[in-house]
Amino acid sequence: MLQVSDVETAYGKIKALKGVSLSAAKGRITCLLGPNGAGKTTLMYTIAGILRPLRGSIRLDGQEIAGLTSAAIVSRGLALVPENRLVFPQMSVKENLEAGAYRRKDAAGIAEDIARMYARFPRLQERREQLAGTLSGGEQQMLAVARALMSRPRILLMDEPSLGLAPMIVEEVFSIIKSLNRDGVTIFLVEQNAHMALGVAHHFYLMEQGRVTFSGEPGKLAEDEVIQRAYLGTRRASA
Amino acid sequence: MIDIIQNTVDGVMIGSSYALLALGFTLIFGTMRRLNLAYGPTIMAGAYLGTYAFLALDIGVLPVALLVVAGAAVAGLYVERLCFRPFGEGAAIASMISSFAVWMQIEEAASLALPHHLNAFPRLVSGQPITVGPFFFRLDHLAMLAVAAAAAALVHVVLHRTRFGLGVRTLIDHRRAAELVGVPVTHTLTLAFLLACAIGGLAGFLIAASEAQITPMFGMWATTKGLIAMMIGGLGSVPGAIMGGLALGVIEAQAQWLFGPQVRDLIAWGVLFAVLALWPGGLLGGRQVAEQQAVQRRV
Numbered sequence: 001m002l003q004v005s006d007v008e009t010a011y012g013k014i015k016a017l018k019g020v021s022l023s024a025a026k027g028r029i030t031c032l033l034g035p036n037g038a039g040k041t042t043l044m045y046t047i048a049g050i051l052r053p054l055r056g057s058i059r060l061d062g063q064e065i066a067g068l069t070s071a072a073i074v075s076r077g078l079a080l081v082p083e084n085r086l087v088f089p090q091m092s093v094k095e096n097l098e099a100g101a102y103r104r105k106d107a108a109g110i111a112e113d114i115a116r117m118y119a120r121f122p123r124l125q126e127r128r129e130q131l132a133g134t135l136s137g138g139e140q141q142m143l144a145v146a147r148a149l150m151s152r153p154r155i156l157l158m159d160e161p162s163l164g165l166a167p168m169i170v171e172e173v174f175s176i177i178k179s180l181n182r183d184g185v186t187i188f189l190v191e192q193n194a195h196m197a198l199g200v201a202h203h204f205y206l207m208e209q210g211r212v213t214f215s216g217e218p219g220k221l222a223e224d225e226v227i228q229r230a231y232l233g234t235r236r237a238s239a
Numbered sequence: 240m241i242d243i244i245q246n247t248v249d250g251v252m253i254g255s256s257y258a259l260l261a262l263g264f265t266l267i268f269g270t271m272r273r274l275n276l277a278y279g280p281t282i283m284a285g286a287y288l289g290t291y292a293f294l295a296l297d298i299g300v301l302p303v304a305l306l307v308v309a310g311a312a313v314a315g316l317y318v319e320r321l322c323f324r325p326f327g328e329g330a331a332i333a334s335m336i337s338s339f340a341v342w343m344q345i346e347e348a349a350s351l352a353l354p355h356h357l358n359a360f361p362r363l364v365s366g367q368p369i370t371v372g373p374f375f376f377r378l379d380h381l382a383m384l385a386v387a388a389a390a391a392a393l394v395h396v397v398l399h400r401t402r403f404g405l406g407v408r409t410l411i412d413h414r415r416a417a418e419l420v421g422v423p424v425t426h427t428l429t430l431a432f433l434l435a436c437a438i439g440g441l442a443g444f445l446i447a448a449s450e451a452q453i454t455p456m457f458g459m460w461a462t463t464k465g466l467i468a469m470m471i472g473g474l475g476s477v478p479g480a481i482m483g484g485l486a487l488g489v490i491e492a493q494a495q496w497l498f499g500p501q502v503r504d505l506i507a508w509g510v511l512f513a514v515l516a517l518w519p520g521g522l523l524g525g526r527q528v529a530e531q532q533a534v535q536r537r538v
Contacts, residue, residue, distance in 0.1 A: 050418055074421030088412040099409050103421040
């Protein structure tokens with residue numbers, strides 16, 4: 001469904017992605033693990049069209065999306081739940097959901113989907129008139145997911161959805177990820193929490209210093225080693 | 240007491256045009272997080288176009304109004320292309336300084352086009368003030384209030400009932416998140432800039448029509464009034480801009496009555512200083528500053 005090949009992205013002269021290739025299969029949960037600074041968030045922003053790759057190709061269902069604006073990419077059915085959630089803090093929960101449907105023009109469908117989001121996330125219904133900035137971290141994460149779903153994406157990208165959340169809330173977030181996937185949403189997930197991520201992923205990648213260094217199914221690599229490499233990176237013999 | 244009420248009424252009426260000035264200012268600042276110093280001169284350019292046509296062709300007051308608004312929008316587009324579009328996200332200082340340069344440029348161009356310092360401007364309405372009991376209402380000020388209120392209501396509808404408005408509100412709130420939900424950022428920013436300059440142009444028309452004259456200094460005057468009103472209300476806040484404009488009008492009217500016209504502007508600046516010292520984000524921005532801090536703590 002999503003195919004990233006040989007993508008390079010740089011901040012000025014510093015290359016954060018040094019030729020990344022990976023793919024996310026339709027209907028599956030694909031997970032990307034790696035230590036801080038590996039380039040995971042850069043990759044997410046590059047796929048979503050916020051950052052422009054220097055070279056390489058990004059295909060969504062075979063169509064090239066590298067170089068398109070984020071607006072065009074959302075229209076093609078890809079939505080990103082960003083790191084730190086980035087809800088609209090001064091807007092109400094309801095307005096956040098409406099903003100999520102910005103690219104859509106079917107008013108009736110949008111209202112229907114808002115009702116569906118409330119059914120899936122009852123906390124959001126309770127707080128629909130409240131400003132999103134006053135929600136708890138967990139509630140903001142639910143809102144960020146619901147807002148992304150409002151664009152009716154075929155593939156959902158999630159960047160560190162468990163970041164800064166209490167363990168109980170993290171469990172909840174992952175059960176939402178699983179249930180979304182059961183409903184047919186393809187998911188591409190970046191996570192720090194390797195244990196939780198390996199619990200839901202069908203396939204996973206390890207990324208270190210701007211490169212993909214491992215690809216396989218959970219179980220292919222001992223969890224200890226995944227955790228070691230996901231948090232600390234591969235120990236290198238020479239500096 | 241009667242005087243104080245009369246001053247308040249006068250202040251609200253004059254303040255309604257300050258509110259429009261601040262509304263335009265805050266739309267630019269809110270969406271771009273940048274100060275457009277050429278905002279007032281843009282309005283002055285529109286007003287000069289209007290008065291030029293008035294003097295040369297002797298057209299009526301309504302075509303003049305249209306010309307002022309359109310002229311301000313076109314001048315605004317010029318400022319946007321020159322000072323804002325070329326700089327990416329973050330180059331706020333470059334935009335501000337280049338907008339200062341364009342300010343000087345527009346002021347010089349206006350002086351060349353109409354060499355007289357003082358130029359006649361058509362009145363919107365004329366006639367005896369209406370008296371109600373001990374109070375009297377100037378007709379042009381009543382018209383100013385009515386037009387400004389209608390314009391503010393229209394802006395409210397655009398912001399809350401259209402897709403463009405939704406895009407503007409998301410950009411005011413969080414630019415990166417706006418990009419993520421698919422708001423076409425460049426396009427929306429340009430349109431918001433145009434809308435802001437058109438609103439400013441309308442305010443400029445109302446003020447110039449009430450004074451029946453225009454000078455090249457009008458640009459600086461509009462920038463300062465808009466800036467003070469916006470900052471009293473809260474940077475980037477739409478309801479704040481309206482409140483700030485009305486508050487500034489009332490404060491000025493009271494100050495002029497108490498201390499005379501020379502002290503009026505001094506008091507306005509003093510009030511701005513006091514507001515910023517007590518509520519750093521402005522009257523309505525303050526709550527937003529506190530909320531944003533709460534959000535940051537949570538993240």
